[in-house]
Amino acid sequence: MDGNGRWAKQRGLPRSEGHKEGAKTFRRIGEYAGNIGIRHITFYAFSTENWSRPEAEIKAIMRLFGSYLQEALDRLEEDKEKGIRLRFLGDRTRIDKKLRDLMDTVEDATKDMAKVNLNIAVNYGGQQEILHAVQTIAADAQKGLLSPENLTLADVEKRLYTGDQPPVDLLIRPSGEQRLSNFLLWQCAYAEFWYSDVLWPDFTERDFDEALLAFRNRNRRFGGI
Numbered sequence: 001m002d003g004n005g006r007w008a009k010q011r012g013l014p015r016s017e018g019h020k021e022g023a024k025t026f027r028r029i030g031e032y033a034g035n036i037g038i039r040h041i042t043f044y045a046f047s048t049e050n051w052s053r054p055e056a057e058i059k060a061i062m063r064l065f066g067s068y069l070q071e072a073l074d075r076l077e078e079d080k081e082k083g084i085r086l087r088f089l090g091d092r093t094r095i096d097k098k099l100r101d102l103m104d105t106v107e108d109a110t111k112d113m114a115k116v117n118l119n120i121a122v123n124y125g126g127q128q129e130i131l132h133a134v135q136t137i138a139a140d141a142q143k144g145l146l147s148p149e150n151l152t153l154a155d156v157e158k159r160l161y162t163g164d165q166p167p168v169d170l171l172i173r174p175s176g177e178q179r180l181s182n183f184l185l186w187q188c189a190y191a192e193f194w195y196s197d198v199l200w201p202d203f204t205e206r207d208f209d210e211a212l213l214a215f216r217n218r219n220r221r222f223g224g225i
């Protein structure tokens with residue numbers, strides 16, 4: 001989700017207003033994805049590099065995240081038919097304890113939802129995710145639980161934050177930027193990329209459809225011919 005700040009700047013508003021509007025877009029697109037049958041979707045909300053932003057902006061983003069989680073909990077009963085399972089990708093240790101507890105509660109409360117897996121990447125970095133997987137592998141090897149020569153790709157995959165979820169088919173990046181920015185590095189090995197100049201707060205269901213149509217016309221060969 002990119003372009004919140006520029007969206008606000010264009011309107012002479014503080015950046016936090018852009019994040020507020022972006023959070024609305026997130027709700028809209030997340031729900032839409034579930035409605036049209038997307039089984040797995042991940043939103044990049046906050047990267048490990050985003051801590052370098054001014055403290056007030058970080059606080060504003062975390063506050064919005066917290067209200068979304070609280071809302072998800074409050075609406076649990078009425079949202080049941082939407083079937084959204086919420087999960088969070090990233091290193092939680094740096095996240096405020098109250099927010100972390102809320103994340104755990106939401107994950108637990110939605111764990112039996114089966115329609116759509118909605119992941120939110122928070123304090124997420126793809127390189128850090130791989131490093132974390134490597135650390136647990138090294139620790140297991142040290143304990144004699146696995147031997148390096150028998151390691152498989154699956155051994156790495158199951159240690160990623162995405163666990164048993166499938167790799168990325170389509171990566172959508174709004175706001176005119178054309179880079180991966182440390183997002184799901186391992187999982188994007190064969191992802192199709194789709195870029196748009198639309199700023200995230202302005203991103204609509206039609207833009208999402210456009211990305212899906214483009215994806216449908218891609219010829220995916222996965223290294224074959």
Ligand code: IPE
Nearest residue numbers: 001002003004005006045050
């Ligand atoms: C939202 O957009 C992404 C977050 C880190 C929350 P930005 O805040 O990066 O917006 P721009 O790129 O400054 O326009």
Ligand code: MG
Nearest residue numbers: 002003004005
């Ligand atoms: Mg940005």
